[in-house]
Amino acid sequence: MSLLRIDGLSAGYGNKTVLSGLSLALEPGRIMALLGHNGAGKTTTLKAAIGLLPACTGQISFDGARIERMAVADRVGLGIRLLPEGRGVFPDLSVADNVAVVAARNVSGPAPMFREADVFKLFPALDERRGVRAGSMSGGQQQMLALGLAILGTPRCLLLDEPSIGLAPNLVERLFDQIRALCAAHGMSAILVEQNVAAAMRIADDIVIMNNGQIVFAGLPDAARAANVWDYF
Ligand SMILES: Nc1ncnc2c1ncn2[C@@H]1O[C@H](COP(=O)(O)OP(=O)(O)O)[C@@H](O)[C@H]1O
Ligand SMILES: [Mg+2]
Structure with missing residues (x-):
């Protein structure tokens, strides 16, 4: 069973629809790199997953239970954690x-x-x-x-929004190694939103690429490297 599953999610700001029918599945113990250019809807996806933004339509499940109507604090209590964009x-x-x-x-x-x-x-x-x-x-x-x-408490699913921003390359590598090691040692999963594609690909088990509020690629890193998905960057 997937740890975090999003099915047909639509969400946005006011009248503006950003995500339309987005679906993705994060499996236990895996790190998903969620990539895509600026404005693709990556941050919006993480906000909807933790409940900072309501889902207009669609379902979000955590460990098999529906959470799309749950308050942020309750989702945090389940072990979903957001590392927000910026500091x-x-x-x-x-x-x-x-x-x-x-x-x-x-x-x-x-x-x-x-x-x-x-x-x-x-x-x-x-x-x-x-x-x-x-x-x-x-x-x-x-x-x-x-x-x-x-990670304080008992995290099970980290939502990391561009943690590498503003860091020197060697620090990015060190931080990402730490994320990888934490997930491996404690069976945590993570969605790693990144502009630093190379650094994210190095530690990711799965790659998802978004464009214009939709998923245009989901697969293993080798398949992402082979596929013609780099036009999106
Ligand atoms: N608070 C907001 N109000 C209105 N529009 C927003 C807001 N935040 C983001 N958007 C719009 O939603 C779209 C997706 O943004 P975002 O999810 O932040 O993209 P990403 O994280 O992939 O760069 C963009 O067009 C952006 O302008
Ligand atoms: Mg963003």
Whole structure:
């Protein structure tokens, strides 16, 4: 059974329809690279998946249960986590306070996968900067913190919206290796929205390409490389 399944989803802003009849399936333990040029509807798809944007028509299922009418907080409770476009941190709070605030909300239940201490163990660079104002850190460190915040509690499905933006290539590689390792070690799935196609292809199990609110390719990386889909970039 797919972990996250979107069937015939239409969504948009006001009168403007952005997604029309979009369908995709994220399988357990897999990383899907969701690619496509600016304005294709990638962010809109992630927003609809976590409930920030209502679905006009269509179904969204998580672990076999329908969630398209569920509130954001309930979807987060199921383990769906969004790392938003831009820097997903509270810039004026210290690193420790960022982690504490999100932990207070998302760490619950008898055996959460990641508590505050686990995040600092996973990312020693954050541990060294506990007292530092998050907004004063480098882009790479802020993105690392954003990832740390996204996994607090028991995540099962990460929705990562262009985490590589503004990072030097070696940092992108390191961050993506960390994402890959986290998913592998904890059986998590991820949708990785990226403009950095090469970096995303390196860690993705599945490739989905969007254009104009629709999916124009879905398949394995080798098939994506072979197919004539690069016209979309
Ligand atoms: N808040 C909004 N209000 C109105 N239109 C929006 C809004 N956000 C995005 N759009 C439009 O929706 C389309 C898809 O945007 P988006 O999902 O952000 O694309 P991507 O993430 O692939 O770059 C674009 O035409 C964009 O202008
Ligand atoms: Mg976007």
